[in-house]
Amino acid sequence: MKYVSEFRRGDVARALAAEIARLATRPVKLMEVCGGHTHAIFKFGLPSLLPPTIDLIHGPGCPVCVTPRDKVDQAILLARRPGVLLTTYGDMLRVPGSRSSLLQEKARGADVRMVYSPLDALRLAEQHPDKQVVFFAIGFETTAPSAAMAVLKAQTQHLRNFAVLSNHVLLPPMLKAILDSREVKLDAFIGPGHVSTIIGTRPYEFVARRYGKPLVVAGFEPLDLLQAILMLLRQLQEGRAEVEIQYTRVVKPEGNLLALRALGEVFEPCHARWRGMGTVPASGLKIRARYAAWDAEARYPDLEVPREVADPKACECGDIVRGAKKPWDCRIIGTACTPQTPVGACMVSPEGACAAYYKYGRLHVARAAPTPVG
Numbered sequence: 246m247k248y249v250s251e252f253r254r255g256d257v258a259r260a261l262a263a264e265i266a267r268l269a270t271r272p273v274k275l276m277e278v279c280g281g282h283t284h285a286i287f288k289f290g291l292p293s294l295l296p297p298t299i300d301l302i303h304g305p306g307c308p309v310c311v312t313p314r315d316k317v318d319q320a321i322l323l324a325r326r327p328g329v330l331l332t333t334y335g336d337m338l339r340v341p342g343s344r345s346s347l348l349q350e351k352a353r354g355a356d357v358r359m360v361y362s363p364l365d366a367l368r369l370a371e372q373h374p375d376k377q378v379v380f381f382a383i384g385f386e387t388t389a390p391s392a393a394m395a396v397l398k399a400q401t402q403h404l405r406n407f408a409v410l411s412n413h414v415l416l417p418p419m420l421k422a423i424l425d426s427r428e429v430k431l432d433a434f435i436g437p438g439h440v441s442t443i444i445g446t447r448p449y450e451f452v453a454r455r456y457g458k459p460l461v462v463a464g465f466e467p468l469d470l471l472q473a474i475l476m477l478l479r480q481l482q483e484g485r486a487e488v489e490i491q492y493t494r495v496v497k498p499e500g501n502l503l504a505l506r507a508l509g510e511v512f513e514p515c516h517a518r519w520r521g522m523g524t525v526p527a528s529g530l531k532i533r534a535r536y537a538a539w540d541a542e543a544r545y546p547d548l549e550v551p552r553e554v555a556d557p558k559a560c561e562c563g564d565i566v567r568g569a570k571k572p573w574d575c576r577i578i579g580t581a582c583t584p585q586t587p588v589g590a591c592m593v594s595p596e597g598a599c600a601a602y603y604k605y606g607r608l609h610v611a612r613a614a615p616t617p618v619g
């Protein structure tokens with residue numbers, strides 16, 4: 246299969262792994278920012294190909310994982326309103342709020358529906374003029390353009406029974422927050438593939454220039470990731486700190502200008518709260534005042550903003566999305582917390598680190614070997 250099988254060749258993977266082992270002469274911590282990378286790393290068993298000197302730290306790039314509980318509570322309050330049809334992505338239905346989830350609300354009679362994109366939600370608004378259709382929007386710069394397009398389309402169609410509850414977040418401010426916190430001493434970053442298709446690589450330049458950390462934007466196949474790790478090691482060995490693109494078949498330095506234009510037209514930056522990180526300045530997207538007619542927060546000014554709610558005591562999701570802990574540090578992973586009974590958001594989404602550890606058996610590897618690789 247074009248663009249798949251050639252990126253999964255075992256002989257090339259072994260050659261890359263040998264070169265990585267040759268260069269990895271000292272311990273390095275590499276953060277893979279994107280949840281899709283976390284998933285791919287475990288799906289393809291990459292930690293078993295890497296030398297023990299390379300520690301992969303899982304970053305904040307799973308949108309479901311970083312959405313705080315009270316945002317789920319707010320969507321639930323909206324879903325309970327008569328006449329509201331609340332839509333969102335499938336994973337968000339299962340994320341626990343403080344007392345319930347959207348799926349449980351649906352079981353209790355609320356009109357909550359799963360959609361694959363905000364344009365599906367827009368279609369529901371066309372089909373149900375008697376309902377107020379709200380799209381509970383989460384995600385990074387990858388998904389925000391489609392929410393922007395839905396708002397623009399609603400305006401063109403004069404569709405007044407559609408609104409977006411925006412919880413979109415931006416990745417570069419979060420990287421800055423992680424670097425500023427110095428909680429985890431990182432050597433370099435595997436940059437996100439999907440987000441970078443939209444924003445390009447220029448927004449990451451500060452990582453190299455101001456903080457002196459290399460960043461390589463990577464694709465999602467095993468050879469993509471191994472090559473990106475090798476590129477990072479070469480930078481470290483040569484004393485360089487640059488932003489490079491491994492995923493050149495998809496990512497351009499300037500990004501997707503059409504998507505960026507739609508994003509800038511509909512949204513503006515705002516402070517946003519992240520699970521485990523608190524409020525990060527200018528890291529969220531809110532709908533501009535000129536599109537208030539399609540902004541759920543403006544449409545429902547009495548909509549309560551629930552209090553910030555901490556995760557359950559046993560759940561380490563907050564530390565995991567900051568890279569401060571790994572899923573095997575959680576006492577209840579694989580026992581009380583499983584994909585069928587998720588206690589925290591990191592177990593809900595396939596991009597969540599806990600779900601990846603559970604699904605691909607890293608949990609058992611970790612328990613068998615107290616000082617695991619990866």
Ligand code: SF4
Nearest residue numbers: 560561575582589599
């Ligand atoms: S295993 Fe479950 S409870 Fe533990 S950190 Fe992950 S999501 Fe939270």
